[in-house]
Amino acid sequence: MSQVFIVANLKSYKIESEAKKWLEEFLEIKSYESKFENKKIIICPSFTLLPLFSSFVKENSLLVELGAQNVSPFDEGAYTGEVNARQLKDYCNYVLVGHSERRNNFNETEQLLGKKTELALKYQLMPIFCIQNNNNDIPQGVNIVAYEPTFAIGSGNPDTPENADLISSSVNSKENKYNILYGGSVNSGNVGSFTKMPNISGVLIGGESLNAKEFIEIIKNA
Ligand code: PGA
Numbered sequence: 001m002s003q004v005f006i007v008a009n010l011k012s013y014k015i016e017s018e019a020k021k022w023l024e025e026f027l028e029i030k031s032y033e034s035k036f037e038n039k040k041i042i043i044c045p046s047f048t049l050l051p052l053f054s055s056f057v058k059e060n061s062l063l064v065e066l067g068a069q070n071v072s073p074f075d076e077g078a079y080t081g082e083v084n085a086r087q088l089k090d091y092c093n094y095v096l097v098g099h100s101e102r103r104n105n106f107n108e109t110e111q112l113l114g115k116k117t118e119l120a121l122k123y124q125l126m127p128i129f130c131i132q133n134n135n136n137d138i139p140q141g142v143n144i145v146a147y148e149p150t151f152a153i154g155s156g157n158p159d160t161p162e163n164a165d166l167i168s169s170s171v172n173s174k175e176n177k178y179n180i181l182y183g184g185s186v187n188s189g190n191v192g193s194f195t196k197m198p199n200i201s202g203v204l205i206g207g208e209s210l211n212a213k214e215f216i217e218i219i220k221n222a
Pocket of ligand 1: 009148152153154155156183184185186204205206207208
């Protein structure tokens with residue numbers, strides 16, 4: 001059975017007390033874990049919450065990995081306010097790069113995303129590289145790509161599984177073979193229609209992952 005990636009992007013939500021509540025609710029996952037052997041669950045909280053998530057995952061031996069939502073395009077140094085890949089590696093193994101909310105709100109260019117990817121890889125942080133269509137460049141060394149059409153993000157209006165599959169196969173028919181995830185208005189009702197497609201290796205979930213119980217339902221149905 002091939003591996004299915006289920007990635008939660010908690011975006012810029014939750015203070016520590018809310019994150020603790022989320023984690024306590026998410027603990028219910030323990031009762032299903034034996035059935036989830038082929039599922040790779042990756043949770044991406046805000047920087048401020050990564051230490052909490054990391055300790056909780058270790059203390060409870062959860063079969064879950066963590067990711068950051070952003071990484072500095074610079075290595076460590078005099079870059080006030082930045083969080084670099086080496087610092088992140090203390091807490092997580094993955095990082096989202098190229099999310100449309102960053103490309104659009106923070107003017108992240110393909111050149112900048114290339115630098116972020118390079119530094120992530122230097123410190124063994126696996127980039128989950130987001131593209132919005134099949135014309136976006138994918139930097140070298142990327143293994144996991146998330147196809148997230150902007151119209152589908154947070155809109156309740158997902159792409160069709162057939163179109164998402166088509167885009168995924170066209171991305172993969174270039175030189176490289178990637179694990180391609182679909183993201184955009186995924187919920188527990190529609191997740192299975194995406195993960196069953198031959199060219200889709202998993203899903204990236206925003207809004208619906210903010211509720212731990214709903215996230216567990218998504219994992220079950222993926
Ligand atoms: P959404 O967001 O699930 O809320 O549509 C997906 C994402 O932005 O990664």
